[in-house]
Amino acid sequence: MSKLISISKAIREGLYEEMKRDKNVVILGEDMADMGSVFGITTGFLEEFGPLRIMDTPISESGFTGMAVGMALRGLRPVTEWMYNDFIGVCMDPVMNQAAKVRYMTGGQVKCPVVFRAPLGAGRRNAGQHSQCLEALFTHIPGLKVVCPSTAADAKGLIKAAIRDDDPVVFLEHKLLYAKKEEIPDGEHIVELGKADIKREGKDMTIITWSRQVYFALEAAEKLSGEGINVEVLDLRSLVPLDWEAVKTSVAKTHYVMTLEEGVRRGGVGAELSAEITEELFDELDAPVLRVAGKNIVPPFSPPLEDVMFPHVDDIVKAAKQLLNV
Amino acid sequence: MSDISKYPKEMLLGFYEKMVRARKFEETAADCFTKGMLAGNIHLGIGQEGCMVGAISSLKETDFVTTTHRGHGQGLCKGSNTNKFMAELFGKKTGYCKGKGGSMHIVDFERGNLGANGIIGASIPIATGSALASKINGDNHVTMCIFGDATSNQGTFHEAINMAAAWKLPIVYVIENNGYGVSVPIHKVTNTETLSVRAKGYNIPGATIDGEDVINVYETISKAVERARKGEGPSLIEVIVYRWQGHYCGDPASYRPKEYMEEAHKKDPIKLFNERLISEKIATKKELDDIEKKIVDEMATAVDFAVKSEYPDPSEAFTDVYAVDNGRCVER
Numbered sequence: 001m002s003k004l005i006s007i008s009k010a011i012r013e014g015l016y017e018e019m020k021r022d023k024n025v026v027i028l029g030e031d032m033a034d035m036g037s038v039f040g041i042t043t044g045f046l047e048e049f050g051p052l053r054i055m056d057t058p059i060s061e062s063g064f065t066g067m068a069v070g071m072a073l074r075g076l077r078p079v080t081e082w083m084y085n086d087f088i089g090v091c092m093d094p095v096m097n098q099a100a101k102v103r104y105m106t107g108g109q110v111k112c113p114v115v116f117r118a119p120l121g122a123g124r125r126n127a128g129q130h131s132q133c134l135e136a137l138f139t140h141i142p143g144l145k146v147v148c149p150s151t152a153a154d155a156k157g158l159i160k161a162a163i164r165d166d167d168p169v170v171f172l173e174h175k176l177l178y179a180k181k182e183e184i185p186d187g188e189h190i191v192e193l194g195k196a197d198i199k200r201e202g203k204d205m206t207i208i209t210w211s212r213q214v215y216f217a218l219e220a221a222e223k224l225s226g227e228g229i230n231v232e233v234l235d236l237r238s239l240v241p242l243d244w245e246a247v248k249t250s251v252a253k254t255h256y257v258m259t260l261e262e263g264v265r266r267g268g269v270g271a272e273l274s275a276e277i278t279e280e281l282f283d284e285l286d287a288p289v290l291r292v293a294g295k296n297i298v299p300p301f302s303p304p305l306e307d308v309m310f311p312h313v314d315d316i317v318k319a320a321k322q323l324l325n326v
Numbered sequence: 327m328s329d330i331s332k333y334p335k336e337m338l339l340g341f342y343e344k345m346v347r348a349r350k351f352e353e354t355a356a357d358c359f360t361k362g363m364l365a366g367n368i369h370l371g372i373g374q375e376g377c378m379v380g381a382i383s384s385l386k387e388t389d390f391v392t393t394t395h396r397g398h399g400q401g402l403c404k405g406s407n408t409n410k411f412m413a414e415l416f417g418k419k420t421g422y423c424k425g426k427g428g429s430m431h432i433v434d435f436e437r438g439n440l441g442a443n444g445i446i447g448a449s450i451p452i453a454t455g456s457a458l459a460s461k462i463n464g465d466n467h468v469t470m471c472i473f474g475d476a477t478s479n480q481g482t483f484h485e486a487i488n489m490a491a492a493w494k495l496p497i498v499y500v501i502e503n504n505g506y507g508v509s510v511p512i513h514k515v516t517n518t519e520t521l522s523v524r525a526k527g528y529n530i531p532g533a534t535i536d537g538e539d540v541i542n543v544y545e546t547i548s549k550a551v552e553r554a555r556k557g558e559g560p561s562l563i564e565v566i567v568y569r570w571q572g573h574y575c576g577d578p579a580s581y582r583p584k585e586y587m588e589e590a591h592k593k594d595p596i597k598l599f600n601e602r603l604i605s606e607k608i609a610t611k612k613e614l615d616d617i618e619k620k621i622v623d624e625m626a627t628a629v630d631f632a633v634k635s636e637y638p639d640p641s642e643a644f645t646d647v648y649a650v651d652n653g654r655c656v657e658r
Contacts, residue, residue: 026462052462058492063451063485070455073440074390076462078455097445098452106433106441107424108646142647145655166649194651241654276658 001186008178010152011117012041014159015079017188019049022077025163028055028064029081029117038083039119039178061087065116066094069102072114077163084130085118085172088137099168100143111166115159119175120148121212121262122299122310131299131306133211133263138170139239139272145169145193146239150214152182154237157191165193174212174262194241198250202230205256205324208247208273210236213260213311220316231320239269244276251277255286256323262310265293290323292316328541335608341383341540342603342614345375345596346621348399351408354625355398355415355429359575363633364415368429371396373570374502376595379403380543381472381500381565384551390438390456390469392449394502395430396569397442400472406434412628418635425638426646440469447480449473450499454486457497457560468554470547472500475564476507478521487560491528494559498550501562502537504569509581522564530560537567538593568593 005013019025027042033056036043045054057064061082068078082088088095099112122131138146145167149155155173162169199214200221207217214235221231234250236243251257257277259270274289294310330338352370359368371378374396382391382403393400402411406422414421415429422434433441440456443449453471460467477483478501490497501521505512518524525532531553535546543565550561568590572579603609648655 060485066451067455070452071459074459104646105427105431107426109435111649241651
């Protein structure tokens, strides 16, 4: 059995079930309680769980993010929300220097089970400070796990797994996927962190991607299949831990690899994947790994400007042909 | 001046012993550092013992504290083991953090020490989160957040204290005001006579007291702790102390006028308490000398323990990064 549900509702359902299951799960952030969050993720939670389980904070990202670390050290499982992942600019220290390092620096005395949720991504004409994809920033910091779901079922299953995980998890949701409706299985549904998903099987080339670009990759794959090119689409789902076995298996099958991401190309996750694949799987490759990614620019406001910033289906089709030299 | 005659002798001698332990530990660590036995650097709180012991003694064993990068004495006062503390400074596997934290990051979670911190101001939200956890859990624990004068100018000070005040969290903020943030005098970068005056902005109690009288510190902060425990919310207590050393061990502190140290020696909290215990006939000189000797021996034992302990195996560098799936997350 399954049901049709929007991705934002799927995340809501995952959070709701975990809060029901474990009284240590608490939510704090801006506009989370009375308003139910700006994207409607926590609608009705205040009535259900009361003001000590879901808290409206002042606009103090550095303060409440650091407080979540202290709460986690004391045995709670806080879930915070930054209204946009771009706001990490004012609260990186509690993430990078506290949550990510506290277990290591204490010689394993403590764990820090906190989930930092945030929407990411362009396409809503929100301009430079509300449109970035910053997942690569977080993957650079040992101690953090980084999760970027693309589907409703994964969003629910992964948020549940993230909450149950004993490490700090940065959970990044694409804001243009929130309203997308998809089938999710009924009942308990958990998706293990670090397991990629083959969204489409193919034998000619692999697109490794995550978040909203999964849909672009699938559309491109459909177009390419009309030209006799069978594309495999691998949705990583979590960037740390990385499902290297899945990458390896797909590369060994297709021998042509494209990495595809919305975030900027320079220092992107694709750069890291390309390097890992080139170093470790060189003999499997019939062509250099090709990166398709966001341009190295500030997210622009004006629609025709924003549209050139991140990859679209036609860009992917064109790049695939370039990769395969057809 | 506080009236000490109302307290049991064991308690007063306990305070004395804790102050002497804090000082001897740091003198010993400084000696080891100067001899090249320690890697990295250390920050010493010699001279500030009246504040650290007075403040932490007002907590119960089950209460929580965040300490500072100058936090050796604070951690020892919360009940940590001297050997394991010293071994951590030496980077040995027998240290509290298995040698992965060092002086600036000592945590002894079992004693409610949530950690020293190398980032100025980071501990204020962490401690405030601990206090929020107590409120959510409905437990009766108080969290104390100790930090320096310079830390009060970080943004986290405002953000966290504002939330603690709004939500009446069980926390006490203690400012060890030693007058300097590394080399910069606090009054050069702050436009108020005291730092505790900021409490008014949050509508919480604030006070500025001298740190040379350990009992006065203890009494003032105990009231704030009890207030917090009763659910009446946070307080901001500023304690004026003197940092005898530079910012770090080896810093000649040439940025300070010589009057600073003249004043510091006059206000030596250990010397003043020693003289009082004798003049008010609470203890004999011999009793106090015996305490000092015991602590000196304790430090010699700690150094011996640390020196003889093994360094962690290099393979340890790859453990404890993650609690779950560590191997895979560290590999790529």
